[in-house]
Amino acid sequence: MIHAPYIRKPASIQRMMGLVLAALVPGIAAYVAEIGAGILVNLAIASLTALAAEALVLALRKRPVAIVLADLSAVLSAWLVALCLPPIVPWWLTVIAVLIAIVVAKHLYGGLGQNPFNPAMVAYCAMIVAYPALMSQWPPAGGLGFDTQLGLILGGARDIDAITGATALDALRTGLHQGAGPVDALMQGPAFGLLGGHGWEWIALGYLVGGLALVATRVITWHMPAAFIATLALVSGLFWLIDPARFAPPLFHLASGGAMLAAFFIVTDPVSGATTPRGKLIFAAGTALLAWTIRSFGAYPEGIAFGVLLMNLCVPLIDMKTQPRVFGRRDRGGPR
Amino acid sequence: MIARLFSFRGGVAPEAYKDASAGMPIRRAPLPSRLIVPLRQSPRATARCCVEVGQKVLKGQRIGEAEGSLGTAVHAPTSGTVTGFDPHTMAHPSGLATRCVVIEPDGEERWIEHRPFDVKAAGRDAARAWLRDCGVVGLGGAAFPSHVKLGADAGIDTLILNGAECEPWITCDDRLMRERATDILAGARILADLAGARRLLVGIEDNKPEAIAAMRAAAHDAGGEVRIQPVPTRYPMGGEKQLIRVLTGIEIPHGRLGAEHGVQCFNVGTAHAAYRAVAHGEPLLDRIVTLTGNVARPGNWEAAIGTPLDELVAFAGPGADTDRYLMGGPMMGFALPRLDVPLTKASNCIIAASPSLMPPPPPEQPCIRCGECARACPAELQPFELYWFSRARNFDKARAYHLFDCIECGCCAYVCPAHIPLVDYYRFAKGEIQAREHDQAAADRARERFEFRNLRQARDKEEKAARLAAKAAETRARPAAGSGTAAASPSAAQQAALLPASAEDKKKALIAAALARAQAQKAAAPPRKADGPGAATRAESAADAGRRQAGSTYTPDDGGATSAEAGDSAR
Known part of the structure; x- marks a missing residue:
């Protein structure tokens, strides 16, 4: 029945x-x-x-x-x-x-x-x-x-x-490695556009538009894109302020590579990502942090994919530790 | 004064389908050919039959005496002859039978002598007993005895009248408020006085403007402190804890009652019944029931308790393609196993369902953890986690994630894009946990009995040994006294042992002493750790012990109530 x-x-x-x-x-x-x-x-x-x-x-x-x-x-x-x-x-x-x-x-x-x-x-x-x-x-x-x-x-x-x-990320990484000049000089190269990679920045804008539509239609929640973008901007902005010759500006990071695709379409995969509101913030922020670290110091020009996989590993722990408070209870759900 | 409204998280907004039945005035249902009045009207309490087969009864005559703390009286809904006292199938998903008094109406509607009840002269306890003997129970769907809710001397500050009626299709409370607002408020005043409440709030969903207007007019005429408060239309607004949250901002945790937080909640129909009982001395004999769905004449009928539903639904003219009948709303109700069951005090709505009106659910797909259910859950749980744990029979985890806080409102299953019947999984897990707990309790009792038996046997043995030792000492002392030497001398025992007459006794005494030493050692050893669940699990069990009273799950003896807590008013 x-x-x-x-x-x-x-x-x-x-x-x-x-x-x-x-x-x-x-x-x-x-x-x-x-x-x-x-x-x-x-x-x-x-x-x-x-x-x-x-x-x-x-x-x-x-x-x-x-x-x-x-x-x-x-x-x-x-x-x-x-x-x-x-x-x-x-x-x-x-x-x-x-x-x-x-x-x-x-x-x-x-x-x-x-x-x-x-x-x-x-x-x-x-x-x-x-x-x-x-x-x-x-x-x-x-x-x-x-x-x-x-x-x-x-x-x-x-x-x-x-x-x-070379892509913009690649050109920047190789240029810095070879000591070809500070970031702002390298960014005058042919691979670079207004903000990110020449041409690619418009694609990033397209992803941003579509992604915002997903948030508006409540297919995804705001947590992951917001945390991803904010973290990437914050950490890249901080290091750019410290040493603008060695670190790319935050807008470049956001407009380059797969940042926008990742923020709205990759980290938001419900199956492999965190599920609680706080967990989503941690998951997306962790991914952005790893991505920036790999971009800035790693062996690959783009680090989002590795960041996502590493954070996927942490999802059971994140979910367990970020269970929201249950109606009427002071403590949160889940095992302690 | 502008009242501050709060909100609850989650909830859904299904299509209401209320207009069809809400537009028609309440009609009096004709008396059926026979009335089947169940003696089990409220959960976990059955009235004791006090009439005999063949006896003539008058309208309002008591046919069942209240028994137990949750018992309420049952009355003859009309005058006639008692023709049977047999088990009948109840309006409950289990299809279980309970004893019913069958009355053949004589059509004369002759009332038993009844008079108004003076609450002020009689006092609180007498008034509560009066409500019990008038059979007044919650009419929101759970049929919880009203006098019990007024019993707690917890210092109730606020009385809330629940007119939210958030389930789709149901309109019986809406019609009642439109037509009998003055009586409802008079009843609410009686209940508030009995509870000692200073504040009286009436919560009505804002999709019922006529009811709000009627109640406001009545409140204006009656004077006194009462606030008619429109609340947003969002299921399950009528859930007791949700409505209390929205009106007062107080969150009642799982396993707690509103009364403990100074709030008590009654359905508007219950207030009406209390008014009839006190002001007119009339016991609860009939209730308003919505007949709707796939019917030609949807509307609300005032029908006698015990009216067979097949005779009742015929008044509404069910469509030819009706494939089943639901009792209650589509979110928390259930499909009636058969239609010859009687109307009870808990029956607020009967929906004729057809495949076009309520199509069978699409096939179940895998959960993708999208979290739609978590956003819809008014208990703020993570329903998909509970689903995974229930499905994997990982019941300890399900409980750790507060499975028993689930009120089974159905919001999660309503929104699930994978069409997973989530509530079914929770009911399954709750049932399994309760069965396991029951087994565990039985095993605990058996172990306690066994351990006590061992203890008793050991004690008997010890006592026997002590007796023997005393006897031996006595025997030894006699010859020693006879020879005139001091019995306290260390060599006395040895000397006694040399005596052939006491050799046997000495041996026994030694054995007894050894046994006593062994017992003492055993008693001093740390007690063996009990088998079964760890201390934490048992503590959790104790914490959840109250939930059977709270009624988070239904049991077959619930008498039609799905949930005493949520069901009381969620419909």
Whole structure:
């Protein structure tokens, strides 16, 4: 027999995931406008791979296929993977990355709702460790036509110097390492735009717009984006004030790399992130802190993915220690 | 004076569906062919039958005497003949039966002699007994005896009248307030005086402007200190603890009663019943019940307690595609196992449900920890954590995350995008924990009995040994006294041992002394640690001991109430 409540809000996982996909559209539109339409090919490859992999694993696990495919969670993971990879990686790299995200990071841990790590970030980290060269080849804004991009994606020959340039984060890191000058001098280089990477800053703005829409429609709460952005701004601002020659300004950090994508779409993954209000603040702040540390002192130009995975590890502890106070009680819930 | 309103966290705003039934005046339901009056009207108390089969009864005549501290009297809703005293299925999800007095009405509605009750002359205790003997119980849905709520001498400062009626579809309190506001306020004044309350507040959701206006007009006419306070329309505003929070800012913790914080809460229908009982001497014989949903004539009926529901719903004209009937609201009510059950004092609403009106829930999907449930939870719990723990049968963790603070209001399941029947998981976990506790208590009792038996046997043995030793000493002392030497001499025992007559006794005394030494050692050793749950768990058990009274969960003998605490007024 069915028990109360007998009425339900018209909400579904499908609707939730669909709204997140829709919120990515402004960022993707800016991506196409600034960098080129190659990203659309990557998104398609990633989506098809994700759906096929999800269907195959579900069939092997003897789970209902159609209803789970329709929840759009695999497509969302695929989009996030594709948006994190350089837009001109060969097609097989995208396929491998998505397979790692869906099969290894998601289904080997039990499928939707069970994965302790953010699938897109697992895939990104695996790729940057396995294919560091391909993963560092980013086309400059407006530098490559769609034909060239498509050719590279389909496995065409790569004349690296002709087609790619360092990203802003990469240029800054290499420049500082080689002692090529203080930060403000380096930021006059071709890779830099008004605030962050030339062209990429508009994509970041697109993510910001879509992300704010997600907060407004209450698909995500404000806690994670606010804590992520505030922490990144605070810590980078502090060090920039101390030594502006060695540390990039806060607005550069916010507008570069995957900061905006991470703030609204990556750290906010409900499955692998913290769940309590205070826990969300700690989780996102920790991720931002780790990301800035890796950016400033680490071996990789971008550190968000590692930051997310490291914070994913802390989620059970964070959740346990930040249980909110229960109605009428003085103490908080959870074990002490 | 502008009253400050507080708020509670969480809650949901489902579509109300109240207009259909709220628009029609209360109608008197015709007497059915027979009345099945359950003797179990309030939770955990059954009245003692005081009529015989074949006896003629008058309207208002007592047919069940109140028994026990939670007992209330039961009366014949009309005049007629008692034709049976048999078990009948009750309006409860369990479908369990309880003893009912079956009355065949004679249609004459002849009243038993009754007169108003003078509260001032009789005093508080007599007035409480009067309410008990008039069968006045909470009409919000839990049927908790009203005289018990007035019993605590806890210094009640504020009396709250609950007219929130936050569950969708239900409108019986709305109609009652619109039509009988003066009587309700008179009843509230009686209850407030009995409770010793100085402040009288009436909380009504702001989606009932007519009721608010009617109550305000009545309050103006009556004079006196009473505040009719519109509250925001947000389920579960009618939950006792939520309404108290919103009106007074006081948060009543789990396992505590409002009375302990100087606040007592009554449903508007209960105040009306108290007024009838005191001002007219009429016991509680009928109640207003909303018939709505998939029916041709939705509305509110004033129906005799014991009216079979199948006869009652026929007045509303249920649609052909009605597939089940709900008692109570759609958020906390339950599907009636069958329709030939009688109307009880707890039955506030019957909803005819059809697949189009209340479609079956979509298939359950995995929890993605999105936290929608936590944002909707008025108890400020983390429902998804409770779900994971309940599902994994990790009951200690579920309890540590305050599972028993859950009022089963259904907000979490209402908003869940994965369509998980969360409340079912909590009920399962609560039931399992209670069953386990019951087993543990039984095992504890058995162990105590066993240990006491061991102790008793050891004590008997010791006493016997002491007796033997005394006897032996006596035997020894006799020959010693005979020979004229001092018995206290260290060698006396040895000397005695040499005597063949006392050799046997000496041996016994030695054995007894050894046994006594062993017992003493055993008693001095630290007591063996008890098996079973640790001290912390048992302390938690003790802390939760009050929840059966608070009624966070239903038990089959609840007599239709899902929850004495939340259900009282959440409907």
